[in-house]
Amino acid sequence: MSQSLPTVGLVIVSHSSDVARGTAEMARQMVGDEVTIVHCGGDPDGGLGTDVSKIVEAIDQAWSEAGVAILVDLGGAETNSEMALEMQPAERQDRIRILNAPVVEGAVMAAAEAAGGSSLSAVQATAEELMGQP
């Protein structure tokens, strides 16, 4: 495992900015700075919700040549993340995945897997194991 290889970046999207921040903190505790973890939460007015433009920014900040894995909490977070994904440049889109995993546990598992230098598909598979057999 080479230090120079890029690791998969993570984006945490929650309706609550507190949940998003706390989840990112928990994941960082696992992996330190080896993985870029960006969080965003709250609607455009700061209430509970998710915000497409914030998700677009978060993907940009987390961007890695190895790709970006997005963890989401509930319904709108997924829909808004899909929208943000489709607003990315075409050449990036197949290297961005929205994981089907619980946000907190999924983020911690994904971060641990990403820190080992795993591919985006491996990161996704590890986090999604939490949902049972895919």
Place this chain on the structure above:
Amino acid sequence: MANEQLSALIDATNTAVQGTKDELTKLDQAIGDGDHGLNMARGFAAIEEDRDKILSKPLGAALQAAGMTLVMKVGGASGPLYGSLLMAMGKAAPEGAPDRKVLADMLGAGVEAVKKRGKSDRGAKTMLDVLIPVHDALADGADIAKIRQVADDAAEATIPMVATKGRASYLGERSAGHLDPGAASSRLLIQTVCDVIEG
């Protein structure tokens, strides 16, 4: 659709949504997360704010701009859903004023975009349960009174449904007995468009 009609639509839909904010929120508190009224109000207020920019464009680009405003400003799933509806309608819009057939085709393109965005279809207790029958009626040549009736009946028909998509689906059987908030906002918007067309 003349530009002044689009201008009237922007005002009328915003007024209607602001006036129904609490009702939509109440419906959403029953089976969702209680933010639908607030989110729709924020989205349509943002369209009103962008009105000059939107109205400076031809119909297709104007609808796409309004859709993008909803996507960026709403903060809930209804943003990408209604945003995709408007953006797809805009992409399907002709250069000039659309006739009824073209309008039906535009709405058809919009409905397909909502299905794709929401990974849903008719019968899941969503906005599609209003938009699909309204599109079918429009395509069949129904008059405005008939379209109003179809929208109203279709919204009411979501009450006994069990939700299989969106936050309401977490409630399973307990979602039955409540009007779907997305169906309610779709009915409201369709009725408002009818009001503007009737003048």
